[in-house]
Amino acid sequence: MTDHHLANVRALYDTVAESYHDLVPPRFAADAVGRGMLAAFADLVRADGGRPVADLGCGPGHVAAHLAALGLSVTGIDLSPAMVAIARRSHPALPFEVGSMTDLPLPDARLGGIVAWWSIVHTPPQVLPMIVAEFHRTLVPGGHLLLGFHAGDEVVRRDQAYGHPVTVESYRHPPERVAGLLERAGFTVTARLVTQEPDSPQGACLLARRPAAD
Structure with missing residues (x-):
C-alpha cells in the first residue's frame, strides 16, 4: 500500500470520524452474530493464558471496549488520528494508538490475539499479504486471529460515506482467497462464517491460529 493510498484513507476517516461514531457502534450493538464470533475469540484467548490483544482498525473503539468487557487486555490501533x-x-480506560496494519507499532510475538473487524475494506488484494505477514509477526505462537470483511470480488467506488462527500474505493475479498492467503502465511484457519443481511453486502469472518510450533 503506497504512502499516497494510506494518506487518502487516513484523510477519509479523519473527515467522517464523528459521523462514523454516531452510526456504526449502534449497528455493532445489534449484530448478535458478529458479537458471537468475538465471544468465541475471547474464550480462546483467555483459555490460552489471556495475553494482550490488539483491535486493528479500531475506529472509535467500540469493538475494543467490547473485548475489554469480555475480560481481555486490549489495545486499539487505527490509521486515523481523529478516530x-x-x-x-x-x-x-483503554489504550489507543495511531498506526498502520502494514507496519504495526508492536514487537515480534507480542500478542495473544488480533481482531481486524471490517478493517481491510480499503485494502487492495495485492497488499493483503503484507498485512497478514504483520499479523503473523506480532502474534505469539498459538495466538488467535479474527478477521471480518465484506465478501465478494469487486471494487466499489463511492462518492459519499457517512453523510460526507468523499472519493473512496472499497474492496470485497473472496473468503476462500483470504483463507488461502492466511494458510500460506502459516496460519491454520479454524472457523469460517459467511453472513447475509437484507440490503447489505455479504460478510465473512475467519478465525485462525498461528500454530504453537512454527
Whole structure:
C-alpha cells in the first residue's frame, strides 16, 4: 500500500470520524452474530493464558471496549488520528494508538490475539499479504486471529460515506482467497462464517491460529 493510498484513507476517516461514531457502534450493538464470533475469540484467548490483544482498525473503539468487557487486555490501533481521539474520549480506560496494519507499532510475538473487524475494506488484494505477514509477526505462537470483511470480488467506488462527500474505493475479498492467503502465511484457519443481511453486502469472518510450533 503506497504512502499516497494510506494518506487518502487516513484523510477519509479523519473527515467522517464523528459521523462514523454516531452510526456504526449502534449497528455493532445489534449484530448478535458478529458479537458471537468475538465471544468465541475471547474464550480462546483467555483459555490460552489471556495475553494482550490488539483491535486493528479500531475506529472509535467500540469493538475494543467490547473485548475489554469480555475480560481481555486490549489495545486499539487505527490509521486515523481523529478516530483515535474519539476512541480515547469514549473509552478513557483503554489504550489507543495511531498506526498502520502494514507496519504495526508492536514487537515480534507480542500478542495473544488480533481482531481486524471490517478493517481491510480499503485494502487492495495485492497488499493483503503484507498485512497478514504483520499479523503473523506480532502474534505469539498459538495466538488467535479474527478477521471480518465484506465478501465478494469487486471494487466499489463511492462518492459519499457517512453523510460526507468523499472519493473512496472499497474492496470485497473472496473468503476462500483470504483463507488461502492466511494458510500460506502459516496460519491454520479454524472457523469460517459467511453472513447475509437484507440490503447489505455479504460478510465473512475467519478465525485462525498461528500454530504453537512454527
